Amino acid sequence: xxxxxxxxxxxxxxxxxxxxxxxxxxxxxxxxxxxxxxxxxxxxxxxxxxxxxxxxxxxxxxxxxxxxxxxxxxxxxxxxxxxxxxxxxxxxxxxxxxxxxxxxxxxxxxxxxxxxxxxxxxxxxxxxxxxxxxxxxxxxxxxxxxxxxxxxxxxxxxxxxxxxxxxxxxxxxxxxxxxxxxxxxxxxxxxxxxxxxxxxxxxxxxxxxxxxxxxxxxxxxxxxxxxxxxxxxxxxxxxxxxxxxxxxxxxxxxxxxxxxxxxxxxxxxxxxxxxxxxxxxxxxxxxxxxxxxxxxxxxxxxxxxxxxxxxxxxxxxxxxxxxxxxxxxxxxxxxxxxxxxxxxxxxxxxxxxxxxxxxxxxxxxxxxxxxxxxxxxxxxxxxxxxxxxxxxxxxxxxxxxxxxxxxxxxx
Numbered sequence: 001x002x003x004x005x006x007x008x009x010x011x012x013x014x015x016x017x018x019x020x021x022x023x024x025x026x027x028x029x030x031x032x033x034x035x036x037x038x039x040x041x042x043x044x045x046x047x048x049x050x051x052x053x054x055x056x057x058x059x060x061x062x063x064x065x066x067x068x069x070x071x072x073x074x075x076x077x078x079x080x081x082x083x084x085x086x087x088x089x090x091x092x093x094x095x096x097x098x099x100x101x102x103x104x105x106x107x108x109x110x111x112x113x114x115x116x117x118x119x120x121x122x123x124x125x126x127x128x129x130x131x132x133x134x135x136x137x138x139x140x141x142x143x144x145x146x147x148x149x150x151x152x153x154x155x156x157x158x159x160x161x162x163x164x165x166x167x168x169x170x171x172x173x174x175x176x177x178x179x180x181x182x183x184x185x186x187x188x189x190x191x192x193x194x195x196x197x198x199x200x201x202x203x204x205x206x207x208x209x210x211x212x213x214x215x216x217x218x219x220x221x222x223x224x225x226x227x228x229x230x231x232x233x234x235x236x237x238x239x240x241x242x243x244x245x246x247x248x249x250x251x252x253x254x255x256x257x258x259x260x261x262x263x264x265x266x267x268x269x270x271x272x273x274x275x276x277x278x279x280x281x282x283x284x285x286x287x288x289x290x291x292x293x294x295x296x297x298x299x300x301x302x303x304x305x306x307x308x309x310x311x312x313x314x315x316x317x318x319x320x321x322x323x324x325x326x327x328x329x330x331x332x333x334x335x336x337x338x339x340x341x342x343x344x345x346x347x348x349x350x351x352x353x354x355x356x357x358x359x360x361x362x363x364x365x366x367x368x369x370x371x372x373x374x375x376x377x378x379x380x381x382x383x384x385x386x387x388x389x390x391x392x393x394x395x396x397x398x399x400x401x402x403x404x405x406x407x408x409x410x411x
Contacts, residue, residue, distance in 0.1 A: 006043030007202045011209025012036045019213070023234045024220055027241030032213070064122070066140060066150055075156070079141040082163055082172050083107045083149070085133050091120060098125050107139060107149060108172050115181035117147040127153065136167040147181035246350055247274040247297070250330035256297050257324050263295055263302050268321030271356035274332060276349070282308055284319050292319070320357060322369035326388070327355055332371065335386060339375045342395070343382035344402025347375030 013036035019025040020033070066074075074080050083105040093100040104118050119139070123131060131137065131151070138155035142148045155163070166172040214221055223233045247256050253274055260281045261267045270282045270292060279297040284290075285307060292312060294305040312319060336351040354372045370393060371386040382397040382404050395411075398404030 002043050002046050003197055003202065004205055006040050007205035008209035008212075009036045009040035009043060011206035011211075012213045013040055013209075014206075015210045015213030019217065022224075022230060024217055024224075024230075024237060026234070026238040027244070028216075036209075064150075065153065071140060071152065071156065074140045075159075077144065078111045079144060080152075080155075080159060081107050081109050081139055081141060081149070082159075082166050083137050083139045084172050084175050085131055085135045085137060086116065086177060087133055088128075088131055095122055098122055099128075101128075101131070103131065103151060105137070105139065105149065105151075106175050106177055107141070107147075108166075108175065109141070111144065114175065114178035115147060116178055117149060117181055119149050119151060121151045121153075123153070134173060136163045136172050138163050245277050246333075247277065247279045248333040248336050248351075248353060250333055253329040253332060257327075257329050259297060259300075259302055260295050261324055263304065267324040269324055269355075270319060270321055271354055272324065272327075273352060273354040275352040284321060290317050290319060322355070322357055326368060331390070335371060335373050335384075335390070336375075339373050339382060339384065342384060342398065342403045343375060343377065343380065344399030344405070345377035345380055345382075347377055347382075349376060351375040 016033040087104040089102050091100045101123050102120050138152045138159045139149040220233050220237050256279045273280045281295040282292050285293050292308040294308045296303045332353045336353050339351050340346050358367045358370045374383040380399050385394040387393050395404040395407040
């Protein structure tokens with residue numbers, strides 16, 4: 001299971017890196033790549049630990065000190081043996097600063113011919129000199145018909161004496177290396193003892209993880225593969241992502257304004273501006289006040305600025321807020337989408353819309369609010385002012401010959 005997750009995470013991470021390199025990762029959650037890298041790294045580490053510590057293959061298992069009754073039973077059944085350390089090596093794993101070592105042992109079996117096997121054991125760092133090559137140790141054979149043994153670091157006193165005697169008379173210490181008693185690999189497992197998963201399956205899982213990341217941008221990938229310039233596809237993707245995140249999206253506009261009302265404690269505002277991923281609102285500092293405060297919304301978070309950076313002039317007093325409940329916030333996106341056609345150019349940034357108390361610059365006395373739609377292109381700016389019914393009040397700017405430029409010239 002760990003290797004399955006690892007393969008999927010590796011494929012996903014590779015796709016993330018590819019899209020970053022191609023600049024086609026606009027809108028992707030920033031946590032996708034680091035999480036995929038962390039998951040794949042942890043999966044590799046866990047696989048290594050499973051191999052090093054669990055040793056599913058039998059002789060490579062990490063053996064812990066057995067209970068006294070287990071030792072007694074093994075001695076009665078003739079499964080306690082003397083063994084000679086042929087080699088000791090580090091597995092690279094430590095537990096509480098003590099190393100997990102792999103010992104290759106020549107076992108002087110009491111019930112069968114001598115054999116060579118390996119075992120893994122957690123050894124107190126201070127006792128490592130006792131288990132160097134040539135040392136005679138006591139081991140417990142776990143099963144009479146299998147080679148797996150556990151090193152007894154504190155064997156019964158009688159066996160401790162046997163080990164000392166064997167070391168002294170060279171009977172075991174001078175033992176030649178006997179043939180290895182290989183552990184049969186369980187059905188369905190590989191040589192490491194892990195469940196067999198064909199390399200082709202793991203490669204397929206990498207491709208599945210890779211494809212899972214590419215799927216959300218499949219149309220952009222297809223466009224690149226069919227000849228559309230990469231920069232053009234990247235720019236189009238960025239614009240699309242910005243539009244999807246825009247506060248002008250009808251449901252999000254309602255959400256933003258509801259958040260403003262909740263924060264303010266009332267629905268009376270002097271202006272509400274909706275942009276790409278941010279929105280602002282200006283309101284009286286308190287009901288009937290001649291001073292104003294501001295609210296900023298960004299990705300679900302609201303910040304309150306007290307006071308506003310620009311305060312009302314005397315000719316703008318008294319302040320007469322409009323009621324946010326009277327505005328059809330879901331209709332503003334359509335007005336914003338009209339601007340490129342009206343202006344004769346495609347704005348470089350997302351169009352912004354501001355609903356505000358009418359200014360004295362126009363003959364709009366009696367209107368509760370007006371709607372300003374504004375955008376900026378490479379060489380021109382453009383804005384359109386609407387009344388609450390969506391009728392044009394004013395137009396300004398636009399490219400030469402555009403609807404806005406023509407309207408301005410006529411009025």
